[in-house]
Amino acid sequence: MKFLESPPRFLFFTGKGGVGKTSVACATALELADRGLNVLLVSTDPASNIGQVFGITIGNTITPINAIPRLSALEINPEQAADAYRERIIAPVRGLLPESELAGIAESLSGSCTTEIASFDEFTNLLTDDTVYGEYDHIVFDTAPTGHTIRLLQLPGSWTEFLDAGKGDPSCLGPLSGLEKHKTVYAQAVRALADPTRTRLVLVSRAQASSLNEIDRTFGELSKIGIAGGFVVINGILPTLAGEEPLAQAVRDREAAAIVAMPATIAALPRDLVELKSGNMVGVTALGLLFSGAASGEAPARDRDAREIADEPLRTLVDDLERDDHGLVLCMGKGGVGKTTIAAAIAVALAERGHDVHLTTTDPAAHLTDTLNSSIRGLAVSRIDPVEAIRHYRDHVMATKGKDLDAEGRAALAEDLMSPCTDEVAVFREFSRAVHESRRKFVVVDTAPTGHTLLLLDATGSYHREIARQVGDSMSFVTPLMRLQDPDLTKVILVTLAETTPVLEAEELQQDLERAGIHPWAWVVNDSIAAARPDSGFLRQRAANELEQIDRVRAVADRMAIIPLLPLEPIGETLLADLTDGIAQPA
Amino acid sequence: MPTIRIYEAALCCDTGVCGADVDKSLVEVTADVRNLQGLGADIARHNLAGDPTAFTVDETVRAFMHTVGSKGLPLTVVDGVTVATGTYPGLEQLRELAGLASTTGTNDGAPRTELGRTETTGGCCGGATGCC
Numbered sequence: 001m002k003f004l005e006s007p008p009r010f011l012f013f014t015g016k017g018g019v020g021k022t023s024v025a026c027a028t029a030l031e032l033a034d035r036g037l038n039v040l041l042v043s044t045d046p047a048s049n050i051g052q053v054f055g056i057t058i059g060n061t062i063t064p065i066n067a068i069p070r071l072s073a074l075e076i077n078p079e080q081a082a083d084a085y086r087e088r089i090i091a092p093v094r095g096l097l098p099e100s101e102l103a104g105i106a107e108s109l110s111g112s113c114t115t116e117i118a119s120f121d122e123f124t125n126l127l128t129d130d131t132v133y134g135e136y137d138h139i140v141f142d143t144a145p146t147g148h149t150i151r152l153l154q155l156p157g158s159w160t161e162f163l164d165a166g167k168g169d170p171s172c173l174g175p176l177s178g179l180e181k182h183k184t185v186y187a188q189a190v191r192a193l194a195d196p197t198r199t200r201l202v203l204v205s206r207a208q209a210s211s212l213n214e215i216d217r218t219f220g221e222l223s224k225i226g227i228a229g230g231f232v233v234i235n236g237i238l239p240t241l242a243g244e245e246p247l248a249q250a251v252r253d254r255e256a257a258a259i260v261a262m263p264a265t266i267a268a269l270p271r272d273l274v275e276l277k278s279g280n281m282v283g284v285t286a287l288g289l290l291f292s293g294a295a296s297g298e299a300p301a302r303d304r305d306a307r308e309i310a311d312e313p314l315r316t317l318v319d320d321l322e323r324d325d326h327g328l329v330l331c332m333g334k335g336g337v338g339k340t341t342i343a344a345a346i347a348v349a350l351a352e353r354g355h356d357v358h359l360t361t362t363d364p365a366a367h368l369t370d371t372l373n374s375s376i377r378g379l380a381v382s383r384i385d386p387v388e389a390i391r392h393y394r395d396h397v398m399a400t401k402g403k404d405l406d407a408e409g410r411a412a413l414a415e416d417l418m419s420p421c422t423d424e425v426a427v428f429r430e431f432s433r434a435v436h437e438s439r440r441k442f443v444v445v446d447t448a449p450t451g452h453t454l455l456l457l458d459a460t461g462s463y464h465r466e467i468a469r470q471v472g473d474s475m476s477f478v479t480p481l482m483r484l485q486d487p488d489l490t491k492v493i494l495v496t497l498a499e500t501t502p503v504l505e506a507e508e509l510q511q512d513l514e515r516a517g518i519h520p521w522a523w524v525v526n527d528s529i530a531a532a533r534p535d536s537g538f539l540r541q542r543a544a545n546e547l548e549q550i551d552r553v554r555a556v557a558d559r560m561a562i563i564p565l566l567p568l569e570p571i572g573e574t575l576l577a578d579l580t581d582g583i584a585q586p587a
Numbered sequence: 588m589p590t591i592r593i594y595e596a597a598l599c600c601d602t603g604v605c606g607a608d609v610d611k612s613l614v615e616v617t618a619d620v621r622n623l624q625g626l627g628a629d630i631a632r633h634n635l636a637g638d639p640t641a642f643t644v645d646e647t648v649r650a651f652m653h654t655v656g657s658k659g660l661p662l663t664v665v666d667g668v669t670v671a672t673g674t675y676p677g678l679e680q681l682r683e684l685a686g687l688a689s690t691t692g693t694n695d696g697a698p699r700t701e702l703g704r705t706e707t708t709g710g711c712c713g714g715a716t717g718c719c
Contacts, residue, residue: 108597409618
């Protein structure tokens with residue numbers, strides 16, 4: 001493996017959920033410990049499953065992995081980190097300000113931004129605090145700082161420049177602002193991240209366009225803050241062992257096509273291919289084989305055959321949805337699970353049954369919706385482009401609130417609007433419009449990846465509280481959140497793959513939604529090998545592994561559908577319609 | 588030189604210029620404060636969420652927080668004397684407070700009382716917590 005050659009002290013693994021990041025990070029940590037080095041394995045993922053991989057409980061303190069000498073692990077829990085963070089701000093004034101004020105401060109420090117910053121805070125300590133972490137030769141991070149966090153570092157004018165000039169915070173740094181003592185630490189962390197002799201970025205992907213585009217985006221964002229020199233690991237390549245059956249051939253063709261078409265920037269980086277193994281990457285033995293060509297796992301399990309899984313086509317969900325003649329259908333889930341495909345299939349099915357349907361997506365890969373637009377009667381397709389939405393929002397603020405400012409003031413305002421909060425807010429505005437429309441027709445929304453979506457719901461929630469406060473009890477009102485909470489209007493469909501991480505993440509998402517008063521209506525298990533009923537021993541072993549995950553979904557879902565892994569990508573109305581009906585494609 | 592301190596309600600950032608519906612009074616006070624700082628005035632803002640300690644070191648402010656509380660913010664204090672509550676001083680007023688000569692025609696002379704918190708949607712990030 002190229003990325004394992006003379007590795008620097010810090011290794012970051014990033015990529016979409018479900019690409020096998022944790023497996024690759026854990027296998028890397030094992031490999032480095034085997035070389036006689038002291039290794040700390042860290043996850044900042046709220047749904048971390050490092051503990052599960054090693055069969056022990058880890059958590060917020062450094063825990064030695066007893067089975068492996070020189071290896072320890074740490075899972076940073078963002079919620080706990082946020083609690084500690086709030087406490088650091090509030091503790092010095094406890095007893096000095098009234099209790100009600102303290103509660104108000106705590107409330108204003110309880111959004112997702114604080115959580116993310118708190119995690120980032122812990123994460124910078126790992127990069128900079130040698131008195132605590134100096135004994136480790138390598139620190140392996142299961143997650144890289146992405147999205148929101150990166151934007152915090154990318155603020156206009158750059159951190160260090162502000163600090164040097166002593167100008168204070170020119171932009172919305174959120175709860176970062178005012179914490180003088182942390183500024184040097186943040187600056188040091190940024191320097192460590194930007195130094196290739198100290199930090200290596202490993203971009204983990206599947207051989208799949210959406211997942212490759214994701215790492216290309218992450219790499220682009222990280223490059224902007226000076227973190228260059230990435231390595232690409234394409235995980236889960238179908239091995240020759242999977243045989244020659246049509247499904248296997250089709251999957252190989254898709255993988256090859258995705259790799260050929262991968263974005264030029266990441267195509268130029270050193271690349272390793274890791275083959276799919278028949279077993280789950282759990283336990284030290286399995287992980288030890290991840291980077292070797294050797295097959296892992298046992299012969300196909302015979303105790304329970306994957307062929308027995310019930311036929312649960314998407315059609316049954318569409319039948320249920322159709323009864324109301326209108327409503328909001330929200331397809332949610334982590335990136336890469338096929339939300340856009342499911343949303344499009346549902347929209348096509350509803351339109352073909354004669355309903356008025358609006359399909360709206362935030363997927364930047366618009367090819368799917370392009371092929372649908374104007375091809376089906378009653379179906380309108382629109383795309384929420386976050387970049388456009390943000391531009392509209394900024395233009396709107398500049399033209400209204402900023403119209404009386406002088407040139408200098410306008411320039412400063414424009415800079416303030418580069419705030420990390422702005423993106424979420426801008427998309428939320430577009431989203432609210434779709435919510436409103438669903439009272440008269442079907443609106444099917446393919447939402448952006450989960451972290452984003454939750455921020456969006458959070459914005460919905462605070463908007464709701466604010467309206468409630470302003471209106472008081474005297475008037476009736478309906479906010480977008482109330483519509484999302486109304487089971488007669490809104491049907492949330494959680495999309496997942498029949499694999500450990502995506503199911504875990506979807507379960508977390510379900511809990512988050514429940515906290516916001518939204519109960520998911522259905523689950524869709526996408527790209528199921530089991531449902532595709534393969535022939536080769538290798539694929540049947542993979543299929544058998546899915547059963548446990550499908551059972552977990554069945555246990556938490558009110559209703560569900562299972563979509564087979566298809567030989568062809570379901571693009572265009574005919575293939576999407578087949579997907580709904582569960583018709584196996586001719587390979 | 589007079590010391591001007593503006594104590595503000597919990598904003599998700601030091602300027603409060605972000606969120607679903609940007610508060611115009613925050614946009615303006617941000618521009619005004621920058622402007623005066625550029626002219627060398629000793630003026631600073633303190634945000635309750637980011638820096639609550641600032642609200643406890645000054646006796647005037649601490650007493651204000653106990654008797655009125657954050658609903659009475661923003662509070663503008665010049666050399667320990669309260670000069671405005673519940674609304675932001677306008678640019679001209681700030682200039683006077685800072686002891687800087689007025690430049691005519693840049694703005695109206697009156698405090699922008701119409702731009703108090705009543706118009707806002709809670710400052711930052713669309714309300715009480717928002718994304719921050």
